[in-house]
Amino acid sequence: MYEPIRTKSVHSPVAGTSSDFPHRSREEELDIQLAGHLAALLAVTDDLRGLAPSEDLDAAAERLAGQVTRLRGGHAPLRAAPAASGAPEPLHRRAHALAGRALVVAASRADTAAAILAAERMDAHAAALAGPKELSSAH
Template identity: 65%
Template structure:
C-alpha cells in the first residue's frame, strides 16, 4: 500500500558537519557573560569603580578575555540607571543560579541589594 522511503530525509543533518554544537553550560556561560556585560556598562556609567572591577573579573573568567569597556553614556538619569542595573543583576542571578555559579550569584545578589538601596535613598531624598 505504501512504498518505503528510500532517500534520506531533508531534515537530517549530515553527521552534524558544519553545525556548531554547544553544551548547555557553554550556552549559559555566554548568556551570563552577556548579562554581566550589560550590567558592567550601567555600573561604569554610574561611576561605581569597585563593583565594576568585580563584574569585569567575572566576565573575564567566563569569556577567557577581559571585557571591552567604553565610556559611552546613555544620558539616562540616576534613577533609571539603578533600575536597569537592578534588573540586569536579577537576570544574571537567575542564570548564575541555574548553572550553579555561586561566585556570580553572590555578586549579582549583592548588586541587586545595592541598587535597591540606592533607589530607596533616591525616593527618600525626592520625598523631602
Template identity: 75%
Template sequence: MYEPIRAKSVHTTMAGTTADFPHRSREEELDIQLAGHLAALLAVTDELRAAAPSAGLDASAERLTEQVARLRGGRTPTRASRGRRERSAMALHRRAHALAGRALVVAASRADTAAAILAAECMDAHTAALEPRTLASH
C-alpha cells in the same frame, strides 16, 4: 486528522550531517549568556560611575570585570567610554537591577556561586539605591 510528515527535515538536508555546524554544550551556552548579562551590567555600572563616582561602584565594576573575563576565557570586556548619557540615575539603577536579576537566574542554573553572589549583591545595592530616602520627622 493530521497528515504524516512525508519529507525529510529541512535541518538535516540543508546542513548534511549534524557535524557540519558547531555545537556548544549547555554549560558553554550558559557561560556565554551569563557573560553577556554581566557585561551589560558592567556597562550600566560604568554609566553610573560617570554620573556619580563612588568607591562602591568602582569595586563592583572591578568584580564584574573579573567575572566576565573568567567566563570569556581571560578576555577582558570592552568598557564604556566616560561620555555622559542622558539617562537618569534612577533609570540606570532600575536597568542594573533587572540585569543583575537575569544574571542571578543564569548563574543559579549554572551553579556558578561566585557570579550568583555578585549578582545578588548588585541587586541589593541597586534596590537600596531605588528606595526613597525618608527623613525622620521631628
C-alpha cells in the same frame, strides 16, 4: 491528500555523520548568557560611575569585569567611556533588572561567585532606588 516527504530532514543529521554547524553544551550556552548579562551590567555600572563616582561602584565594576573575563575564557570585556547624563534612577532600575537576570542564570549553572555578585548588585541598586530613609516624626 499530502505528498510524502522525499528528502531527509536538515535538522537532524544522520547517525555517524558530522554536521556543518558547531554544537555547544548547556554549560557553554549558560556561560555565554551569564557573561552577556554581566557585561551589560558592567556597562550600566560604568555609566553610573560617570554620573556619581563612588568607591562602591568602582569596586563593583572591577568585580564584574573579572567575572566576565573568567566566563569568556580570559577575554576582558570592552569598556567605553560613560555616556550617561541626567538622573541615575533609570540606570539603577536597568542595573537591578540585569543583576536579576544574571542571578537567575548564575543559579541555574551553579556559579556561586557570580550569583553572590549579582545578588549584591541587586541589593545595592534596590537601596539606591529606595533613597535615603526619612525619619518619621511621631507626635
